[in-house]
Amino acid sequence: MQHARQRDARPYAEIVGFGASFDRGCTGAGLARAIRAALQEAGIGPEEVDHVNAQGFSAIESDVWEARGLEEVFGGCKRSVPVFAAKSYFGCLGAGSGTTELAASVLALEHGLLPATLNYEEADPKCPIAVAADRLRPVTQTHALKVGFTQMGQCAALVLRKW
Amino acid sequence: MRRRVVITGMGVVTPLGNGVEELFCSQLEGRSGIGPVTLFNARRFPTQFAAQVKDFDLGRFVRDPRRWENSGANSRFAAAAAQQALADADVLDNARIDRTRCGVYLGSGEGIQDFYHLIPLVAQTYRADGRKIDSVAFASVGSRQFHAGREFEQEPHTTPAHLADYFDLQGPNYNCLTACAASSQAIGEATEMIRHGDADLMLCGGAHSMIHPFGMTGFNLLTALSTHNSEPAKASRPFDLQRDGFVLGEGAGMLVLEELEHAKRRGATIYGEVAGYGSTADAFRVTDSHPDGRGAIACIQQALRDSGLAPEDIGYVNAHGTSTQVNDKVETLAIKKVLGDWAYKVPVSSSKSMLGHLIAAAGAVELIITVMALRRSALPPTINYEYPDPDCDLDYIPNTAREQRARHALSNSFGFGGQNVSLIVSRFDG
Numbered sequence: 001m002q003h004a005r006q007r008d009a010r011p012y013a014e015i016v017g018f019g020a021s022f023d024r025g026c027t028g029a030g031l032a033r034a035i036r037a038a039l040q041e042a043g044i045g046p047e048e049v050d051h052v053n054a055q056g057f058s059a060i061e062s063d064v065w066e067a068r069g070l071e072e073v074f075g076g077c078k079r080s081v082p083v084f085a086a087k088s089y090f091g092c093l094g095a096g097s098g099t100t101e102l103a104a105s106v107l108a109l110e111h112g113l114l115p116a117t118l119n120y121e122e123a124d125p126k127c128p129i130a131v132a133a134d135r136l137r138p139v140t141q142t143h144a145l146k147v148g149f150t151q152m153g154q155c156a157a158l159v160l161r162k163w
Numbered sequence: 164m165r166r167r168v169v170i171t172g173m174g175v176v177t178p179l180g181n182g183v184e185e186l187f188c189s190q191l192e193g194r195s196g197i198g199p200v201t202l203f204n205a206r207r208f209p210t211q212f213a214a215q216v217k218d219f220d221l222g223r224f225v226r227d228p229r230r231w232e233n234s235g236a237n238s239r240f241a242a243a244a245a246q247q248a249l250a251d252a253d254v255l256d257n258a259r260i261d262r263t264r265c266g267v268y269l270g271s272g273e274g275i276q277d278f279y280h281l282i283p284l285v286a287q288t289y290r291a292d293g294r295k296i297d298s299v300a301f302a303s304v305g306s307r308q309f310h311a312g313r314e315f316e317q318e319p320h321t322t323p324a325h326l327a328d329y330f331d332l333q334g335p336n337y338n339c340l341t342a343c344a345a346s347s348q349a350i351g352e353a354t355e356m357i358r359h360g361d362a363d364l365m366l367c368g369g370a371h372s373m374i375h376p377f378g379m380t381g382f383n384l385l386t387a388l389s390t391h392n393s394e395p396a397k398a399s400r401p402f403d404l405q406r407d408g409f410v411l412g413e414g415a416g417m418l419v420l421e422e423l424e425h426a427k428r429r430g431a432t433i434y435g436e437v438a439g440y441g442s443t444a445d446a447f448r449v450t451d452s453h454p455d456g457r458g459a460i461a462c463i464q465q466a467l468r469d470s471g472l473a474p475e476d477i478g479y480v481n482a483h484g485t486s487t488q489v490n491d492k493v494e495t496l497a498i499k500k501v502l503g504d505w506a507y508k509v510p511v512s513s514s515k516s517m518l519g520h521l522i523a524a525a526g527a528v529e530l531i532i533t534v535m536a537l538r539r540s541a542l543p544p545t546i547n548y549e550y551p552d553p554d555c556d557l558d559y560i561p562n563t564a565r566e567q568r569a570r571h572a573l574s575n576s577f578g579f580g581g582q583n584v585s586l587i588v589s590r591f592d593g
Contacts, residue, residue, distance in 0.1 A: 020266070020336065020337075021263070021333060021335060022327040022328075024328055024331060024333050025328075030263075150324065153327065154320060154337075
């Protein structure tokens, strides 16, 4: 950060937390562990997350275990934390997904608006999460969480803070 | 004070033996693991020899080798080396260790190359008149002939995921693909993760095999391989005036890195300490080292600074020493630039003179040899050293091993593409 300041670079956001894990058997517990590690490093609780930028593969099984992992962390929150899935716009960019999707949250924090997830019409009881689908939402908190994982179980979670 | 990182387990699959003891004895004896290619008919290739793994039976290492039947050599070698390292460290099925604090960081090469299914499929669906693949036919034949399990194994993340799943290591899980520097980079990054507190124990290292028709052709096109077909065992001659390229090898090396206090509490055997890590890029050409060695110099300097040691503290250098004209010259230059006058006093040797180049796996296997050299006070030689090169004027431990005590050693790995990694390991005396 000091380096960026000294050369008058324009920061978009600050990365304040990161966690990684292996979710053995893809149960969601490993994903939750990565998220908790990232929140802990960021020094915030789940309520302070404005939105979750999900992996959201649109695959039957992986959306279920992702939702289970998110539910484990955010299920007890007083405030419903909206979940946004950028793949509903441009599909899965493979290894390029995480960074590209992260940009959506960087811009959401900067502009104060979170885009809606496309094509979310019918809620799946196996995915008990608050998908942000109906409209553009105002950003109300200073932090966003990006999660990513592979279908074999490698998980990563990143916490951004608005600049 | 930062968390210290020690080595508590090691395992290998190499052209000179599928166990650490056998590998190290072969290195001290100066034996070559290089011979004619037998994995395929290489008679018409410019290079007809390689350093192949011998007598490899995965069933000797894992209970259910069928689990890996769709995997490429990468994952199979990785599984065998990981089993050795984890058993050595008493981590296998050890319920007293919190598995969520144990991760995997590999520098494992690309996955299986499924030529035997792809090539017939291309042949069947190629239309000579339009010089293109008939994609309609490709889709229908491919969906019958390709195998979902094998296709999946081509992804570079499968090897570390298999190891995490099989050995129950639920912490951070990575693979980095920085060519010849990959497994050294994995060890360096795993060290940083333990220092930072992200994990208490990391299985790290690399696995790779490029001894297949595409791999050999690719390196031959880059004129990187030795073509010394008359005497394969003499082809890898690092720092020798008559060197003409590297020799392709294959294998795996795995280490268990552990936070010092964690290792002490459970009474683990400590083989050495990872004291320093440096990582830079030449930012020059994709297939050439920078002629002044700027990336290599900065990399060794970084590792030295990270370790807090002075040049005179380094008692042995395990060189990248590929046996290519450029690497050996530039690496010599970089060692001299960083170590100054001490460069002429410190013994330097290249494991590749006997093992060939294990590409992504090279760094981990060579670090294991380096750790053994410190522990046994025996430095392996550079074999095939016959004709001195005026540009390579250091003590390369020519041809015979040397009994010599050293406390700290430097191991270099410089990737095609300009990625450089240097690691410093130390004897552990408590």
